[in-house]
Amino acid sequence: EAAASGVIARYRDWLPIGDDDPVVSLGEGGTPLVRAHSLSDELQCDVWLKVEGANPTGSFKDRGMTVAVSKALAEGATAVVCASTGNTSASAAAYAARAGMRPIVLLPAGRIAAGKLAQAVIHGAHIVQLDGNFDDCLDLARQLADQYPVALVNSVNPVRLEGQKTAAFEIVDALGDAPEVHVLPVGNGGNISAYWRGFTQYAEKGLATRRPKIWGFQAAGAAPLVNGAPVAEPDTIATAIRIGRPASTELAVAAKNESGGGFWAVSDTEIMNAQAYLAQREGVFVEPASAAGVAGLLSLAERDEVPARLSITVTVTGHGLKDIDTALSALPSLNGGPVEAEVVPAELGAVAQAC
Numbered sequence: 106e107a108a109a110s111g112v113i114a115r116y117r118d119w120l121p122i123g124d125d126d127p128v129v130s131l132g133e134g135g136t137p138l139v140r141a142h143s144l145s146d147e148l149q150c151d152v153w154l155k156v157e158g159a160n161p162t163g164s165f166k167d168r169g170m171t172v173a174v175s176k177a178l179a180e181g182a183t184a185v186v187c188a189s190t191g192n193t194s195a196s197a198a199a200y201a202a203r204a205g206m207r208p209i210v211l212l213p214a215g216r217i218a219a220g221k222l223a224q225a226v227i228h229g230a231h232i233v234q235l236d237g238n239f240d241d242c243l244d245l246a247r248q249l250a251d252q253y254p255v256a257l258v259n260s261v262n263p264v265r266l267e268g269q270k271t272a273a274f275e276i277v278d279a280l281g282d283a284p285e286v287h288v289l290p291v292g293n294g295g296n297i298s299a300y301w302r303g304f305t306q307y308a309e310k311g312l313a314t315r316r317p318k319i320w321g322f323q324a325a326g327a328a329p330l331v332n333g334a335p336v337a338e339p340d341t342i343a344t345a346i347r348i349g350r351p352a353s354t355e356l357a358v359a360a361k362n363e364s365g366g367g368f369w370a371v372s373d374t375e376i377m378n379a380q381a382y383l384a385q386r387e388g389v390f391v392e393p394a395s396a397a398g399v400a401g402l403l404s405l406a407e408r409d410e411v412p413a414r415l416s417i418t419v420t421v422t423g424h425g426l427k428d429i430d431t432a433l434s435a436l437p438s439l440n441g442g443p444v445e446a447e448v449v450p451a452e453l454g455a456v457a458q459a460c
């Protein structure tokens with residue numbers, strides 16, 4: 106039974122789940138921490154990738170969703186609602202399906218990667234596509250949950266961050282201490298806040314000797330935390346982080362400030378180049394938003410702003426297969442040729458010549 110693994114089973118004492126509470130789990134967490142050889146060489150640092158695409162629905166959202174849906178079930182909810190740029194809805198749909206609850210998802214129409222939409226559809230979510238952006242969807246999801254008997258499972262639900270903090274625990278458990286720097290993409294500001302809480306709690310309990318500086322990266326067209334002001338019309342190829350009014354702004358800013366970290370913006374081109382770099386140099390295929398952290402690291406390194414010999418962990422948040430349209434459409438300009446391969450006769454000579 107999957108409930109024997111998963112973040113609640115492994116970190117129950119650190120989570121707001123009572124001994125008798127039901128556990129809705131798909132065996133999330135326990136994701137690979139992969140040494141990034143090329144990045145480490147290039148930066149003269151020790152760089153590790155926390156590969157969150159290896160979670161059951163292909164993103165870090167599952168860590169929070171197991172806790173949120175377990176809680177909702179304990180409280181007698183029969184339906185859950187969320188706003189999403191795609192991954193939260195995929196995760197909510199899967200965990201609600203497992204719990205026998207009805208998932209309702211509010212999505213910005215036309216801005217959800219096909220793989221994520223397919224996940225919501227196949228898990229049986231009730232999908233409402235809005236003529237608006239993610240920020241509008243979240244406003245409405247909150248109002249729905251206020252006025253109707255449906256549990257909100259966005260990261261404004263505090264138990265989501267509790268689940269997501271377990272990724273920081275896993276990093277410290279694997280490395281034996283916290284890294285000096287932790288890097289991640291930032292959209293709604295939930296995950297950065299969760300990591301900071303996780304690193305802080307481990308340090309307070311003496312399980313780590315230090316807390317990392319937190320370096321957060323946003324897409325240039327959707328960078329309210331970098332700008333210090335909301336963005337009315339956020340836009341980026343990295344649809345997962347196309348967010349103009351982050352719900353967890355305060356916690357995210359606190360994570361940056363208390364850690365002595367920073368926020369920076371990366372361009373869509375830098376994001377797509379970083380996605381290709383990860384795929385072609387490290388063997389790790391992530392979705393565009395997930396490459397924002399590496400894009401940022403590479404861009405800081407280019408400006409000589411990354412001191413040598415740092416230990417750095419980078420969360421790559423979601424699986425590349427979620428958004429193959431964007432990955433393939435970016436390739437021609439990166440590789441100098443079209444994606445379609447030439448078709449050759451099924452003969453060794455012709456094949457050898459084509460290689």
Ligand code: F0G
Pocket residue numbers: 164166188189190191192193194260290291292293294295296297345346392394395422423
């Ligand atoms: N990376 C991916 C792949 C995401 O899906 C998200 C957020 C983030 C990074 C940013 O994390 O919002 O906690 O700062 N996706 C949300 C969603 C908004 O609806 O799936 P954050």
